[in-house]
Amino acid sequence: MKKIVKFGILPIVIILIAVVVFNYPRLNIITGFAAKSVCSCTFEAGRDLKSIEEGDNDINPVYYAKNEINFEEKSVSSTVFGLKKRKAIYKDGIGCVLVPENLEETISFKPKRNFIVTNLPYPYGNLPQKDTIFSNVNYKLLDFAVENAFDCEGEQEKRTRAVLVIYKDQIIAEKYVDGFNKNTKLLGWSMTKSITSAVLGVLEKQGKIHVNQTHLFPAWENDERSKITLNNLLQMNSGLEWLEDYNKISDVTKMLFLDKDMTKIQLTKPLVGKPNESWNYSSGTTNLLSGFIRNQFKAHQDYLDFWYAELIDKIGMNSMIVETDFSGNYIGSSYGWATARDWAKFGLLYLHNGNWNGTQILNESWVNYTKTPTKTSNGEYGAQFWLNVGGVYPNAPKDLYSCNGYQGQYVFIIPSKELVIVRFGLAENPIFNVNQFLSEILYSVN
Structure with missing residues (x-):
């Protein structure tokens, strides 16, 4: 039984070693991509780690990265089998910054913002748009077109997250996949x-x-x-x-x-x-x-x-x-x-x-x-x-x-x-x- 376990694990170990050796020159880039992606998706878009790793980071070989989120520090660290640790840190106003290797985080800059609030409907203000029906728009066909841009339940091919159609300054169609909405960055x-x-x-x-x-x-x-x-x-x-x-x-x-x-x-x-x-x-x-x-x-x-x-x-x-x-x-x-x-x-x-x-x-x-x-x-x-x-x-x-x-x-x-x-x-x-x-x-x- 021990021999079976031993020889069953050995191929896995060999495969893991081969993956590391093949990708070692790219590890800085792999862990850099992973840390930056998880950081931005977490602190900018407000998403959870599972959805990020199964969506944005499900790219070969990025999915080998292990990602750890520090919510108190607002940072993410990523490694591949404990190697080539990279860190990205979130700063208000500038989003997530990937910290270069062997450098300490010293970010102190921030742009000034002026969020203009107007009593106008979208798109020129923050109020809901007025309902407008266009006689030349076939809304049944439009709804079909938008629905057809998304995967059916259980599919992972089109992978659409959001569709928005604006005609004559009016939103005439809008749809989001589960987990995303009109407020998701x-x-x-x-x-x-x-x-x-x-x-x-x-x-x-x-x-x-x-x-x-x-x-x-x-x-x-x-x-x-x-x-x-x-x-x-x-x-x-x-x-x-x-x-x-x-x-x-x-x-x-x-x-x-x-x-x-x-x-x-x-x-x-x-x-x-x-x-x-x-x-x-x-x-x-x-x-x-x-x-x-x-x-x-x-x-x-x-x-x-x-x-x-x-x-x-x-x-x-x-x-x-x-x-x-x-x-x-x-x-x-x-x-x-x-x-x-x-x-x-x-x-x-x-x-x-x-x-x-x-x-x-x-x-x-x-x-x-x-x-x-x-x-x-x-x-x-x-x-x-x-x-x-x-x-x-x-x-x-x-x-x-x-x-x-x-x-x-x-x-x-x-x-x-x-x-x-x-x-x-x-x-x-x-x-x-x-x-x-x-x-x-x-x-x-x-």
């Missing part, structure tokens, strides 16, 4: 890139920047990178070296889970292509843009406050938090959190050409620029927004453009139909059929 992942673009749009409206300016960083002054324009960075068309691969140790995983200052990694990369002719999707570029925004201010506090005072709080996205790195830079590539309703407000700002209830937040020309296809992107990308000019979604209008995020986060803006459609989940195209999802909703609105 949701991570936009790369939808945050569009927020960063909008902040630059505000600076452009104020006359502080222009898209064709060059000589963006002192570190580039003595080489060809000095000729890179702000437009090149916004359109991901700079020609700078970058590898965006979340399945291995790459530029993006090192940046998000190892770097103290995420604005610097793209700054140090060489040119490997010709600006304006080398489209390459890069989260590093967006965080470099966050660094560029920081350079427009003399004081770090002014940089922290600007994103909220001039954009986020101005349009009532009161639930939104854009998390920072350890050095206090907004992680404009990836870490924006807000409710589905507040993400929809951002879409409405663009639907109305930068105008928010009578106040022009962005120039209309900036919104048009945002929707202009990047050269060499096949009509798929603008200025930190995705486009349908090239017909990625054949059953949707060509004027559709969107904020897109990892695992299928979307804010679709469709000017010709006066629609904003929001979807959050854990499965992306083609597993979650985006074209079908859009076409079913569009078919219900004539």
Whole structure:
């Protein structure tokens, strides 16, 4: 019997050793992802550990991490078989920050917020919207389209968490999976890139920047990178070296889970292509843009406050938090959190050409620029927004453009139909059929 037990355990031990040896170079990233994810989902979204580990952290090999929550300290520590412990800590106003290895937590910065309360219905205020029935909306078909975006009981394929449909500034459909509701903050992942673009749009409206300016960083002054324009960075068309691969140790995983200052990694990369002719999707570029925004201010506090005072709080996205790195830079590539309703407000700002209830937040020309296809992107990308000019979604209008995020986060803006459609989940195209999802909703609105 002892031999059976002995030889029964041995293969398991061998497998565990093999897992550790294979993943050891990645353990910092695995435990960093795990700690950051659990921290934000716990203290920003108010969710329990079981739902986080079975949902957000059920990615190979992240699910090997053991996570411990310290509610008194508001921190999370993660290890894999006791190795490579990483820690993320929650700070009011900036969310969860992943503490770099061998550094002590010394975070003292915090943006000022101005939560504007108005006696207006959603989306321009905090009161319930007035019931409005549109004669051209087939609500039975709309309900079917929304229900069809979610898994049936017992399924785990579409993995949709939230769907919100706004037509002519009115919510006409809204649904959440169990455990989520209209007050749950949701991570936009790369939808945050569009927020960063909008902040630059505000600076452009104020006359502080222009898209064709060059000589963006002192570190580039003595080489060809000095000729890179702000437009090149916004359109991901700079020609700078970058590898965006979340399945291995790459530029993006090192940046998000190892770097103290995420604005610097793209700054140090060489040119490997010709600006304006080398489209390459890069989260590093967006965080470099966050660094560029920081350079427009003399004081770090002014940089922290600007994103909220001039954009986020101005349009009532009161639930939104854009998390920072350890050095206090907004992680404009990836870490924006807000409710589905507040993400929809951002879409409405663009639907109305930068105008928010009578106040022009962005120039209309900036919104048009945002929707202009990047050269060499096949009509798929603008200025930190995705486009349908090239017909990625054949059953949707060509004027559709969107904020897109990892695992299928979307804010679709469709000017010709006066629609904003929001979807959050854990499965992306083609597993979650985006074209079908859009076409079913569009078919219900004539």
